[in-house]
Amino acid sequence: MADALPAPGRHDPLRATSPAARTLGRWLPRLAVYGLPAVLILAPLVAFLTTSFWSMADGQVEHAFTLGNYVAFLAQPSYIRVFLGTLQLAGIVAAVGLVFGYIIAYLIWRLEGRIRYFMLLFSVIPLAMNYIVKIYAMRGILGYNGFLNWALVTTGILDAPSKLFLFNQTAVMITMAVIYLPYAILPIFLSLERIPPSLAAASADLGARPGQTFLTVVLPLSLPGSIVGGLFVMVLALGDFLTPQMVGGNQGFTFGRAIWSQFGMAFNWPFGAALAVVLLLAVVAIIGAAALISRHARVK
Amino acid sequence: MTFRSLIRLAGIGKSYGAVTVLQPFDLEIGDGEFLTILGPSGSGKTTILRMLGGFTAPSTGRILLDGTDITDTPIFRRPFNTVFQDYALFPHMTVARNVGYGLRMRRRPKAEVDRRVAEALAVVGLADKAGRHPGELSGGQRQRVALARAIICEPRVVLLDEPLAALDAGLRRSMQEFLKDLQRRIRTTFVFITHDQEEAISMSDRIVVMDHGRVEQVGTPKEIYYRPRSEFVARFFGENNLLPVQAAGGSAVDSPLGRHVLAATGRPTAVAIRPESLSLRPGAERRSATGAVESLTFLGATTQIVVRLGSDQAHSVKIRLPTPEFDGRADVGDPISVFWSDADVSVLGA
Numbered sequence: 083m084a085d086a087l088p089a090p091g092r093h094d095p096l097r098a099t100s101p102a103a104r105t106l107g108r109w110l111p112r113l114a115v116y117g118l119p120a121v122l123i124l125a126p127l128v129a130f131l132t133t134s135f136w137s138m139a140d141g142q143v144e145h146a147f148t149l150g151n152y153v154a155f156l157a158q159p160s161y162i163r164v165f166l167g168t169l170q171l172a173g174i175v176a177a178v179g180l181v182f183g184y185i186i187a188y189l190i191w192r193l194e195g196r197i198r199y200f201m202l203l204f205s206v207i208p209l210a211m212n213y214i215v216k217i218y219a220m221r222g223i224l225g226y227n228g229f230l231n232w233a234l235v236t237t238g239i240l241d242a243p244s245k246l247f248l249f250n251q252t253a254v255m256i257t258m259a260v261i262y263l264p265y266a267i268l269p270i271f272l273s274l275e276r277i278p279p280s281l282a283a284a285s286a287d288l289g290a291r292p293g294q295t296f297l298t299v300v301l302p303l304s305l306p307g308s309i310v311g312g313l314f315v316m317v318l319a320l321g322d323f324l325t326p327q328m329v330g331g332n333q334g335f336t337f338g339r340a341i342w343s344q345f346g347m348a349f350n351w352p353f354g355a356a357l358a359v360v361l362l363l364a365v366v367a368i369i370g371a372a373a374l375i376s377r378h379a380r381v382k
Numbered sequence: 383m384t385f386r387s388l389i390r391l392a393g394i395g396k397s398y399g400a401v402t403v404l405q406p407f408d409l410e411i412g413d414g415e416f417l418t419i420l421g422p423s424g425s426g427k428t429t430i431l432r433m434l435g436g437f438t439a440p441s442t443g444r445i446l447l448d449g450t451d452i453t454d455t456p457i458f459r460r461p462f463n464t465v466f467q468d469y470a471l472f473p474h475m476t477v478a479r480n481v482g483y484g485l486r487m488r489r490r491p492k493a494e495v496d497r498r499v500a501e502a503l504a505v506v507g508l509a510d511k512a513g514r515h516p517g518e519l520s521g522g523q524r525q526r527v528a529l530a531r532a533i534i535c536e537p538r539v540v541l542l543d544e545p546l547a548a549l550d551a552g553l554r555r556s557m558q559e560f561l562k563d564l565q566r567r568i569r570t571t572f573v574f575i576t577h578d579q580e581e582a583i584s585m586s587d588r589i590v591v592m593d594h595g596r597v598e599q600v601g602t603p604k605e606i607y608y609r610p611r612s613e614f615v616a617r618f619f620g621e622n623n624l625l626p627v628q629a630a631g632g633s634a635v636d637s638p639l640g641r642h643v644l645a646a647t648g649r650p651t652a653v654a655i656r657p658e659s660l661s662l663r664p665g666a667e668r669r670s671a672t673g674a675v676e677s678l679t680f681l682g683a684t685t686q687i688v689v690r691l692g693s694d695q696a697h698s699v700k701i702r703l704p705t706p707e708f709d710g711r712a713d714v715g716d717p718i719s720v721f722w723s724d725a726d727v728s729v730l731g732a
Contacts, residue, residue, distance in 0.1 A: 154594075157639035189451070278468065278469035278470065280466050280467075280468055281470050281472060283437055283464075283466070283470065284458075284466055284470035284471075285483070285487075286436075286456075286457040286458045286536070287435060287436075287437075287457055287458075287462075287463055287464045287470075288458075288463060288487055288531065289457055289458050289484050289488055289535065290457075290483075290485050290487040290488040291458055291487075294487055298472075298483075299472060299485075302474050303473070303474055
């Protein structure tokens with residue numbers, strides 16, 4: 083039995099690697115799994131979180147902990163107003179995306195055969211387009227000589243072209259709603275697609291008219307996923323500073339633009355970072371709500 | 383039970399473009415009957431159920447309920463309810479709300495819905511699960527919720543689409559008994575789809591045997607078992623002896639079991655006799671043939687004897703005898719006489 087036990091120093095084929103190599107082999111994958119996200123995602127976050135607790139003095143960043151930036155934000159009603167206004171704007175964009183996205187996704191979902199996936203693909207093609215190009219396209223539609231005015235004047239709804247469609251908060255809202263619509267359509271379509279066809283059949287079999295089936299089966303089962311899609315749009319709209327800048331004019335001032343101006347114009351990076359942290363908290367809260375909704379929808 | 387026709391399927395068939403999935407056929411479904419549509423997958427049995435339920439429109443033919451044409455009546459107006467293969471319970475509703483769904487869609491008063499839901503749940507033995515969601519129930523319990531939901535509106539016909547397919551063998555057996563018992567209690571017509579021959583034979587009043595989109599035979603389980611009309615039906619249920627035939631002029635054919643006079647039309651292809659219909663004992667009005675014992679297999683309660691028939695011994699038949707009746711009568715290679723009654727021989731057509 084003696085040679086069943088490996089003698090010290092003897093080569094054991096089952097333990098071909100040294101203990102050090104084995105330890106490394108155990109830790110390297112973990113390092114990759116936890117380390118890469120930590121370096122690539124967490125580090126930038128921590129960096130700007132840290133920056134938000136610094137301050138500016140004579141154009142130089144003061145590396146001392148202060149809550150001053152957050153106090154300043156809370157003390158200035160104009161910032162609070164812009165923040166709440168942006169939340170409201172993003173909320174409206176999300177609601178519009180949810181309603182129109184649901185209608186479009188539902189109509190596509192009801193199609194049969196090849197046309198169904200063609201229409202789905204068609205409706206999300208804008209996702210592949212450059213964002214700036216889309217904004218310019220919307221400017222072309224909403225402008226004084228744009229398509230919208232032309233259509234309204236031609237049909238006699240307006241006597242003369244209106245300047246009300248561009249360079250204000252409404253223009254920002256319309257543009258965001260249009261640009262972000264595909265982001266709403268996809269998750270809504272997927273949540274409709276997850277409903278087993280036999281459920282609608284069972285509903286009809288039990289005497290429900292198509293409208294009743296929609297209200298009692300299709301809508302309740304697809305709503306949680308659809309709301310999550312709407313919240314996703316809200317998150318996108320919250321941080322957008324380019325759309326307000328390009329179609330919002332002076333009236334279309336949003337929190338994203340406020341942050342951008344702190345970094346790009348005022349060069350007050352700590353205050354900009356603090357505003358960005360406030361925005362991040364709002365986004366995290368929205369994502370948390372979305373997670374709660376989808377978890378609640380799954381416990382069945 | 384006297385047969386009173388409830389549903390008439392008049393020449394209904396289904397094809398998708400050039401592909402025929404169900405050849406036109408006629409069928410009467412009796413009031414209060416347990417009718418099973420049996421066939422391998424792809425035989426068209428589900429298509430019949432889907433047309434009855436209104437999920438698919440037939441390409442040809444009409445469906446009549448009590449003489450009224452309901453071919454074009456939409457699903458939600460048909461007095462039929464379905465138990466789906468995957469049960470199709472609404473995952474966002476409790477058991478009670480699932481079961482009461484049909485009544486709520488018909489806008490019955492809440493008190494009535496509550497009372498009838500409680501009754502239906504009691505019938506299927508799930509009174510204590512009313513507040514659960516389908517996801518919290520076992521397969522067998524879900525099955526019974528689906529049943530309660532399908533019978534609560536007192537439909538004229540309950541359609542069951544392979545409802546037992548997903549259950550394990552033990553549960554399956556008890557659900558078979560439960561279903562049969564339930565059907566007797568509520569005296570409602572059940573149209574039951576299955577691919578399981580034993581299930582069909584033990585549960586049904588009548589069986590419709592399907593193959594390749596064609597109705598092969600309609601009859602009581604005994605008729606289907608002992609009087610098959612086609613080779614497919616003869617082979618589909620348990621063990622059978624199929625022997626070739628030769629035309630003998632006129633309306634007669636010859637087989638190793640003698641001459642048979644054809645009652646029905648159609649080209650005869652073979653004759654069939656069940657192993658248990660063959661005997662080693664002579665009797666009144668019994669025919670006989672001699673042969674040699676090819677093999678003996680003790681199967682416990684029964685013994686199987688394979689006999690090669692005739693002088694050329696070209697065909698063998700299996701005989702199944704209760705073991706005490708057989709015990710030691712013959713050995714392999716011994717000459718032996720086989721007896722049968724002509725009434726037990728079925729002539730099979732193409």
